[in-house]
Amino acid sequence: MSNITQKSGFRTAVYILSLAIVVYVLVYMPTPYIVTQPGTAESVKPMVSVKNGDEEEDGKFLMTTVSASYANLSLLFISAFNEHAQIGKKEERLAGRTQEEYSAEQVWFMSDSQSAAMEAAYEQADIAYDIVPEYIFVLGLSKDSLPEGDIKPQDKILSINGVPTPDNTVLAQQLENKQVGDMVELQLDRKGETITSELKLVPIKDSETGKTRPGLGVMIGTLQTVQPKDSAHQITFTNTEIGGPSAGLMFTLEIYNQLTPGDLTKGHIIAGTGTINKEGTVGPIGGVVHKIVAADREDAEIFFVPEANYEEAKKKAESIKTDMLLVPVETAEDALDYIEKLNVKTEV
Numbered sequence: 001m002s003n004i005t006q007k008s009g010f011r012t013a014v015y016i017l018s019l020a021i022v023v024y025v026l027v028y029m030p031t032p033y034i035v036t037q038p039g040t041a042e043s044v045k046p047m048v049s050v051k052n053g054d055e056e057e058d059g060k061f062l063m064t065t066v067s068a069s070y071a072n073l074s075l076l077f078i079s080a081f082n083e084h085a086q087i088g089k090k091e092e093r094l095a096g097r098t099q100e101e102y103s104a105e106q107v108w109f110m111s112d113s114q115s116a117a118m119e120a121a122y123e124q125a126d127i128a129y130d131i132v133p134e135y136i137f138v139l140g141l142s143k144d145s146l147p148e149g150d151i152k153p154q155d156k157i158l159s160i161n162g163v164p165t166p167d168n169t170v171l172a173q174q175l176e177n178k179q180v181g182d183m184v185e186l187q188l189d190r191k192g193e194t195i196t197s198e199l200k201l202v203p204i205k206d207s208e209t210g211k212t213r214p215g216l217g218v219m220i221g222t223l224q225t226v227q228p229k230d231s232a233h234q235i236t237f238t239n240t241e242i243g244g245p246s247a248g249l250m251f252t253l254e255i256y257n258q259l260t261p262g263d264l265t266k267g268h269i270i271a272g273t274g275t276i277n278k279e280g281t282v283g284p285i286g287g288v289v290h291k292i293v294a295a296d297r298e299d300a301e302i303f304f305v306p307e308a309n310y311e312e313a314k315k316k317a318e319s320i321k322t323d324m325l326l327v328p329v330e331t332a333e334d335a336l337d338y339i340e341k342l343n344v345k346t347e348v
Helices: 003-028 073-079 090-094 099-125 168-175 248-259 288-297 307-319 332-340
Strands: 033-043 048-050 060-070 086-089 129-141 156-160 183-190 193-200 202-205 212-215 218-228 235-237 269-272 302-306 325-329
Touching (some): 033 090, 033 288, 048 248, 060 288, 086 090, 099 218, 099 235, 099 248, 156 168, 168 212, 168 218, 248 269, 248 302, 248 332, 288 302, 288 307, 302 307
Parallel strands (some): 060 269, 269 302, 302 325
Antiparallel strands (some): 033 060, 129 156, 129 218, 156 183, 183 193
């Protein structure tokens, strides 16, 4: 092999290696930052279905989201020139949780907000209902006593040793006569797949009594389902990749629209945000400035904003010179009262 050929091959190898390093640094190398920016403004109707409900809807109810991305160097560079992007510390967002635990928490919040929206809408429509525990959801792993076995955040615990576990009361009953080191068999739902896992019970310190008891080594919550006494009003949600609690208000409006005759939207595009509880109280949310931009991009005419977020939202709306009307609300009833006074929008 000639010296020229050797030098050419060496240069090619150096070039490929250098390119690989650049790609890694720009795309794959992690940074301690997270970038938040406007997400989507999506119609709620495809996400919610009320059995025998009135589906007439000439306008739209839009839920709004925030896009949050764990940043690489490329995204950080681009975000520095994006007036709607905010760069923050990843550790501040995670607050001691892993990325998997944070994602699990967002899924939990979304499911909880859907249940709360169902309750609030049933209350507004004067429809009787029951609350039924459905399953146990794994939010995260214990920091003091890690589980010994295959269990992950977002797993649903369906049963223990063959006994269905709709809530943590049943789970506690099944563990009360066990000892640390005992093996238990769990049936789990992991992203739609049912699996069986054996876990060794680990010592858990009770925060109230200070005593040690056997446990799974996970942080859990009970997810409940809301069932109307008359099944003709049953509500179902489609699966969504969106997480967090802030769609509660818009879910409530869409559900109420389908539960009652007529079209609440009256042909208008109505966006909004805010948590909700059974009583219909609208709570504050994060990232409202991003949601204002997302709604404006979808030509929303009205934006319902929690009273506590109104001033921040107003500043952002003024800065982007939107024609969208901001309406501060403290309850779902405030939003419904405002909608009641709207004129039907006609095409010209």
